[in-house]
Amino acid sequence: MSDLEAFRAETREWLEANCPPEMRQPVRDEQDIYWGGRNATFKNDAQKAWFEACRDKGYTVPEWPKEYGGAGLSPAEGKILRQEMSRMGARPPLSSFGIWMLGPALLHFGTEGQKKRFLNEIAAGEIRWCQGYSEPGSGSDLVSMQTYGEDKGDHWVVNGQKIWTSYADEADWIFCLVRTDKQNKYQGITFMLFDMAGSGVTTKPIKLISGNSPFCETFFDDVSVPKSYGEDCPGYVGEINRGWDVAKYLLGHEREMISGAGGGDRTAAIGAAMKRNAGELDAVLRAELAMFDVDALAYTAMGEKFLDEMKVGKGHPAQPNMMKYAGTELNKRRHELMMAAGGSRALEWESDETSGGKPARNWLRTKANSIEGGTSEVMLNVISKRILDLPGA
């Protein structure tokens, strides 16, 4: 037995022993996802047990180094763990912007002190993070953002407004783009980290077309952000005024996560499931499902190729934009087809059978996939310029 085969066998055994049956079912609603944080509560004992087992094993962030709360798995081992978890339908033990976005940026740009502190907190689900990028006047044109931090020596005083801050009202800390030099567009932004419980931060939820309100307007009114949280632990990531590099790096990870390239069923084939739900399919719907499944299965292969290539540094650095574009457009199409196959049942907004209108709400939520983290149009701009090298407008 090779090392990897042995690892697979061990992993399977560990998962069998530690993943409660309740955690081996598809996520049905928001409560099924554990986000961690200072005010977090568990939905039930199974969720708690599963989270704690994974945390202790380093499996909330399996590929991070052990000293930062991970399990130090190699990419190949990480892939095996994902495969084995998806084989048994295990839910992620912990979801967080810390894992998907801030963590990778800290691993890349952070100081040792920042890594020790923040990565361990993220891995243990102690601090819930949110992302303060967008502003009312700066969405796609993100670099035009205006939130300003005035230099006061050992700290900044931050004023401004962010918008579309997902889960800002439930988050503990924010990673936030703040302008620290008004003269310099690209090299005048600092990537700050601060506690939202401090004075001057307020949030106001925004309701979505899906009926949920997972995101907020976020206001900063003379918020004091320290330049340091102790030895070797700055209050910003990377260099002062060079936060744009960090922001872009992080966006790459965000796009990858939204594209579904990391696995999961967002882009899997659906024809067979639709037939089970809907009974006999109309001929044209069946044909559309078949064409969708072709695209979905092909995209799954692309996701695999993308991850394989990333691990060895092959492939184009702007490739995440392509994955994001193709993956999100596919996911929207998937939910259009699921609504069509679901018929009148899928229209129900509040019934028990639909777990409170899950099909309809999910369908509406997917419309954000091609907006959040950069719109499809912006992805296409990046592909044209950076991959195809087409001339600038």
Add this chain to the structure above:
Amino acid sequence: MPLYYDDDQAMLAETAQAFMSEEGAIAKQLRHWRDRDCKDGFGHGLWKQFAEMGFTGMLVDEDDGGLGMGHVEAGIVLENIGRNLTPSPFLSSSVLAATALKHGSDDVRGRWLPGLIEGEKVYSVAIDEGAKHRPETIACKAEKSGNGFRLSGKKDFVVYGASSEMIVVAARTSGDDSDSDGITLFAVPQDASGMSHDSVRLVDSSMASHVTFDGVELDGDAVIGEVDGGRDVLNAMLMAGRVGAAAEGVGVASGAMDMTVDYLKQRKQFGKLIGEFQALQHRAAHLYSEVEIARAVTIKAAQLLDGGSEKADLMASVAKAKVAKAAGLAVKEGVQMHGGIGMTDEYDIGLYMKRDRALQEFLGDMYYHAGRVAEMSGY
């Protein structure tokens, strides 16, 4: 297995690319033979060079004198064939016929493989019996006669049939037309009496035959594999061919896309390079995404086939269908974005459109394969 080329494969890709863009280039092969109205539709000299490069027998086992490579490697050669629109019997001979012959007896392999490996002989396959690919139904009959068989019936879309020394024919030796069992594959030599070709030039300048078998007498040793048990061999051959055709399609798509993107960077209208117009940029970027995804699933399918995975059949159909979508888009956008010049015979982009159309039909179009994906998935 990671979804990119290992070092050996990357080296093969470099070699194949250099060779095909030089020796297999459009001006040197496709246009050259087309403008001479060549009855074969490809150059035998190039086929000989394919042999010298080690391409012809790459899928043949080493024990039989081949290189014992896999479908990923064959796909690398095919992608470069596609990119240069190189007319050659590689897909029909070295992929389809070679895969069938692998299942043949010592005698069958000994008789046919050396000529293929040396680039002396060209083979083709006869599967379809109508305008659309429907290998589930085979009506062509081979009845027992003495020690051998008598073959009668018709086959369509036998690519390079008239130029072939041998045709692999799927015929019915028992049962009804749509039975799964009762199929036998035969290696039918070109000089078999009673076989006639109605050879036609296709839109892409390649040649294909309608073949009629009028009581063709075959020896028992024309049989490839088991009598009545040919369905598995046929399926293996089809899978190999579909993955190969998908790889060639990726090449056609990439070739057309690259030409188009280059053109967008050169052509000026309204005082700007047309590549500066976002309306075209977005379509080009979308096209790029589709082609990359098609490439990924094609390599995936080839790897699954090489690994003997039971998922290979499904993924071969996914690849064939996805490539058809992507390549179809690439050639249509290619002609459109070239404007008027794209409609001219002198410019190459139209040749990509023609090759794509032929490749779409070969071994099943995207509708056929999407249908198979649905069936294999249980809906």
